[in-house]
Amino acid sequence: MELLSYLINGISLGSxxxxxxxxxxxxxxxxxxxxFAHGDVIMVGSYIVFIAVNQVGLPPVVAILLSMALCTVLGLAIERFAYKPLRGASSLAVLITAIGVSYLLQNLALLIWGSDPKNFTSVVDIPALDLHLAGGKIVVSSETVVTIVTAAIIMVALSFFVNHTKLGHAMLAVSEDKGAAQLMGVNVNSTIALTFAIGSALAAVAGVLLCSAYPSLTPTTGAMPGIKAFTAAVFGGIGSIPGAMLGGVLLGIIEIMSKAYVSTQLADAIVFAVLIVVLLVRPTGLLGKPMNEKV
Known part of the structure; x- marks a missing residue:
């Protein structure tokens, strides 16, 4: 029963x-x-929900929708002013800019909200789930249930959007070949902006779920989860939506199991060690496709 409880918690964190x-x-x-500023958008979204619920008095659902809207605007602004001017620049220049935007958001949050941790009150208001099994009973928290269900819904909706809508097909075309997509009439700039908008809206949802389970909110709240989520994307195969889901869930299970059966101090090291092993065996990740470079 204890193992099953850890497994459920791992799936929740991984979601x-x-x-x-x-x-x-x-x-x-x-x-x-x-x-790499994506993790800090999570932090901003969490602060927006915290202020909207605790200081303004908005209902949780309205606060979450407001957070998604403002994070979408933030994501579009980051893409427009930080990344779009570097569209033709080297990957190193883009990487340095992303790190700079990350530290900018953290320091702005520090100036606006201070360094004192905020006690994030869970916005999930449903009863816990009791699982009665042969070996006994497991109580699954409401946050865990909502997190797993939300991740599954987002995964299905996003897969449908990418594979069965005109905008989704435009995204697939741009991912294959920007030049060819542009020649076929696809607006590459708008498509990339839409991608940032969707990712930032999802970051707001993730921030709410994360802080509901781990209710301490600081300007660096999104830093480590952002790095681990990037690890999950690489683990599953970066560029693959099912790969991101699989990598995230597996990473969460590995982390929780490591904390439970090995050491809480070594859990992060074990997570990254598993990533290294997987990449040595499959450099493109679990579901990643090998990229053939034409010369």
Whole structure:
């Protein structure tokens, strides 16, 4: 029963990583850039919900929708002013800019909200789930249930959007060949901006779920989950939406199991060690496709 409880908690944590990883994998798959400021958008979204609920008094659902809207605007602004001017620049220049945007958001949050941790009150208001099994009873928290269900819904909706809508097909075309897509009438700039908008909206949802489970909110809240989610995206195969989901869930399970059966101090090291082993065996990740470079 204890093992099953840890497994459920791992899937819950991994679902949060998966939602964050979807933002990384979409931006990389389409724009071929690593948006390391993505984790800090999570932090901003969490602060917006915290203020909207605790200081303004908005209902949680309205606060979450507001957070998604403002994070979408933030994501579009980051893409427009930080990344779009570097569209033809080297990957190193884009990477340095992404790190700079990350530190900018952290320091702005520090100036606006201070360094004191905020006690994030869970916005999930449903009863816990009791699982009665042969070996006993497991109580699954409401946050865990909502996190797993939300991740599954987002995964299905995003897959449908990419594979069965005109805008989704435009994303796939841009991810394959920007030049050819532009010749076929696809607006590459708008498509990349849309990708950032979707990823940032998902970051707001992930921030709410993360802080509901781990209710301490600081300007660096999104830093480590962002890095782990990027690891999950690479683990599953960056550029692959199902890969991001699989990588996130597996990463969460590995982390929780490592904390439970090995050491809480070594859990992160074990996670990254597993990533290294997987990449040595499959350099493109679990579901990643090998890229053939034409010369």
């Amino acid at each position: 949060v990583y998966a939602i964050i990883a979807l933002g990384y994998t979409m931006v990389y798959g389409i724009a071929k850039m690593l948006n």
